Amino acid sequence: MDDLKLLAELRSDTPPMTTETARLARARLLATAAEAERRTVPAHAGRAGVTRRRLFRVAVAGGLVTAAAATGIAVAGNTEKRTDHRNPGPGVPLRGTPVANVVDLADRAAQAARTRPFTAPKPEQWIYIQTRSAPMADPGEPNGPVASRQRRTTAQWIRADGKQEATVDSNRKLTIDDLLPAEPRFDYPYLSSLPTDPDRLLATLRASADEPVGPRDVAVFSNIGVFMRNGLIPPQVQAALFQVLPRLKGVQLVRQATDAAGRTGVAFAIIEEGYLRDELILDSRTYRYLGERSIVIKNHVSHGDDGDLRSRKGEIVQWAAQTRIGVVDKPGQRP
Structure with missing residues (x-):
């Protein structure tokens, strides 16, 4: 029998490959090739210089005051049970294989987000967020290290x-x-109203990034960081946000980044003004959001009305970790 005819008959009962299946198959192939060739992705990728740091301060404005230290590092969904980030739970794709590229990371993170259990909070409930961060070295210089x-x-x-x-x-x-x-x-009513289609979501985020100081896509990257850090995001929206990231101009993969809680993961990153790399760090096994870091990758002088700001290579200008997030019935409670 003709080989092609035999192959066609063998495949006759196989459903056609979906776009998502094809994408994941391609990601696995690229990951295998990356492992075999031991390729290294350049570590230059970051986010929004002075703009990014200003957005960070605005996002946490409202009185985040030092609380009692956490008794263990945890990252939860919106369940009221403490979840150890070392126990990833179900639904984690491609575990044990290296991330091939930034698109592969987005696909893995999106797939993991969609499979996580989620119950929408009631309007009268409260979203609890615990953060671990490094304070400014000089409180009088909020844009410094x-x-x-x-x-x-x-x-x-x-x-x-x-x-x-x-x-x-x-x-x-x-x-x-x-x-x-x-x-x-970053409130829940707004985040839950965002489109779940990545293309529509990207258009929405670009349109809402009003008057960015730098490139518009840098502002979008920064805003996604605010959503991840300060909000409870429904799984389908979070999946779309992950898939928006590689569509932004300049977003790259950082294979190893450490958050302020000492957890090492993989990161989306973008560079602002050629000297500052901002990173959105995910757990490399569960693809949950861990935290953020902004690091100076080359010496730079920023000129301003109130004087010059000198940034030195290796300085960290923002470093935070989301150590717990959950839903509770009243303020003061902890999940």
């Missing part, structure tokens, strides 16, 4: 309807305030 050997733990509760926030001061006093307007928005 962080004190890389110091850490602080902060806690914040945001009402799921986006109307209120709560913080705890150094005396453990709980304060509830109206949630102030933020740009970009």
Whole structure:
């Protein structure tokens, strides 16, 4: 029998390959080739210089005050059980194979996000977020480097309807305030309204990145970092956000990056102004968001009305880790 005819008969009962299946098959092939050839991806990729750092300060504005230190490092979905990041749980794709490229990372992260259990919070519930970060070395210079050997733990509760926030001061006093307007928005009603189609989502994010100081796609990258850091994102939206990232001009893969909690993962990254690399760090096994780091990759002088800012290669200007996120019934509770 003709070989091609035999092959056709053998495949007659096989359903056609979907776009997603083809993409994952290609990712596996690229990953295998990458492992065989031991290729190295350049480590230059970062995010939004002064713009990025300003957005970081705005995003956490509202009273994140040092809270009691966490008793263990955890990263959870929106369940009320503590989840150890070393125990990835179900739904993790391609485990044990190296990430081939930034598109492969996006596909893996999106697939993992879609498979995670998720229950939408009720409007009257609260979203708890715990962050571990390195404080500024000089509080008088907010755009300068962080004190890389110091850490602080902060806690914040945001009402799921986006109307209120709560913080705890150094005396453990709980304060509830109206949630102030933020740009970009990161409240749950807004995040849950975003398109789940990556192309539509990219168009939406580019349109909403008003008056960026740098390139518009750098502003979009920065805004996605704000969403990941300060919001509870529905799985389908988070999957689309991951798939938006490699569509942004200049986004690259960093194979190894460490968050402020000491966890090492893989990162999306972009470079701003040729000297600052900003990284969105994911767990390399579960592809959960871990944190962010902005690192100076070459000496640079930024000129401003209030003087020059000198950045030296190797300085870290932002370093944070999201150590816990979950849904609780009232402010002051912890998942």
